Amino acid sequence: MSEPRRLDWDWYDGTIPDNVVYDESAHLATSYIFYLYRSEAPVGVKVGRGACVYMGSLFDVGPRGRITLGDYVMVNGARFTCDSEIEVGDYCLISWNVVFMDTYRMPFDPEGRRREIEQAVSRSPRRLLGDAAARPIRIGANVWIGFDSCVLPGVTIGEGSIVGARSVVAEDVPPYTVVAGNPARVIRHLDRASHRTTDERSQFPI
Numbered sequence: 001m002s003e004p005r006r007l008d009w010d011w012y013d014g015t016i017p018d019n020v021v022y023d024e025s026a027h028l029a030t031s032y033i034f035y036l037y038r039s040e041a042p043v044g045v046k047v048g049r050g051a052c053v054y055m056g057s058l059f060d061v062g063p064r065g066r067i068t069l070g071d072y073v074m075v076n077g078a079r080f081t082c083d084s085e086i087e088v089g090d091y092c093l094i095s096w097n098v099v100f101m102d103t104y105r106m107p108f109d110p111e112g113r114r115r116e117i118e119q120a121v122s123r124s125p126r127r128l129l130g131d132a133a134a135r136p137i138r139i140g141a142n143v144w145i146g147f148d149s150c151v152l153p154g155v156t157i158g159e160g161s162i163v164g165a166r167s168v169v170a171e172d173v174p175p176y177t178v179v180a181g182n183p184a185r186v187i188r189h190l191d192r193a194s195h196r197t198t199d200e201r202s203q204f205p206i
């Protein structure tokens with residue numbers, strides 16, 4: 001058993017779970033982000049180089065859930081509800097109060113929901129764990145997701161795309177596309193050429 005890992009600056013008296021891997025240059029604001037974490041996967045959360053996970057973020061990860069945050073991802077207080085897989089590509093910017101849910105964890109029939117709510121009372125911490133189908137969420141590199149947005153199960157957002165504030169993303173978004181609204185609809189397409197990666201730019205200088 002390894003030594004419990006604590007963050008020097010932490011206000012919460014918690015530890016970083018053993019199956020969380022983060023680069024030494026990454027920043028985790030507090031161990032409280034793992035308050036609802038239950039992943040038993042070999043690696044339940046992986047945080048890349050230079051990535052930041054700020055206050056207000058929460059990794060609510062079920063036993064089979066896995067989350068990967070790429071290099072230089074900035075998470076400004078987002079909630080991840082994950083029972084399968086959530087992948088966020090390099091250089092993504094995730095704004096305040098964004099919710100990623102790869103599962104609803106809730107039956108559609110009222111009786112089933114009622115039972116689930118009653119069972120939550122005997123759990124510590126009290127929470128809903130309904131067993132619903134989960135579908136992976138994949139966010140490509142360089143995506144920007146505006147505040148208060150929600151990404152629903154099974155959605156893929158292509159690289160370089162932008163999601164407007166307060167959007168509900170229920171369907172896949174192609175690369176280099178701006179979507180907004182509830183449900184999120186395409187509002188315009190971005191110029192792929194002006195969004196080349198650093199590697200591409202050095203290969204094809206302007």
Ligand SMILES: CC(C)(COP(=O)(O)OP(=O)(O)OC[C@H]1O[C@@H](n2cnc3c(N)ncnc32)[C@H](O)[C@@H]1OP(=O)(O)O)[C@@H](O)C(=O)NCCC(=O)NCCS
Nearest residue numbers: 094095145146147162163164165166167178179180181187
């Ligand atoms: C998505 C966004 C980038 C689009 O900016 P834009 O390309 O300048 O878009 P426009 O203002 O020209 O709007 C284009 C159309 O989309 C609509 N629209 C823009 N943002 C929208 C949003 N968040 N929700 C719903 N509709 C939106 C506009 O009303 C307009 O509709 P119309 O053509 O019917 O008049 C911007 O509106 C936005 O939401 N930014 C998020 C900011 C944010 O979250 N910042 C946090 C800091 S990390």
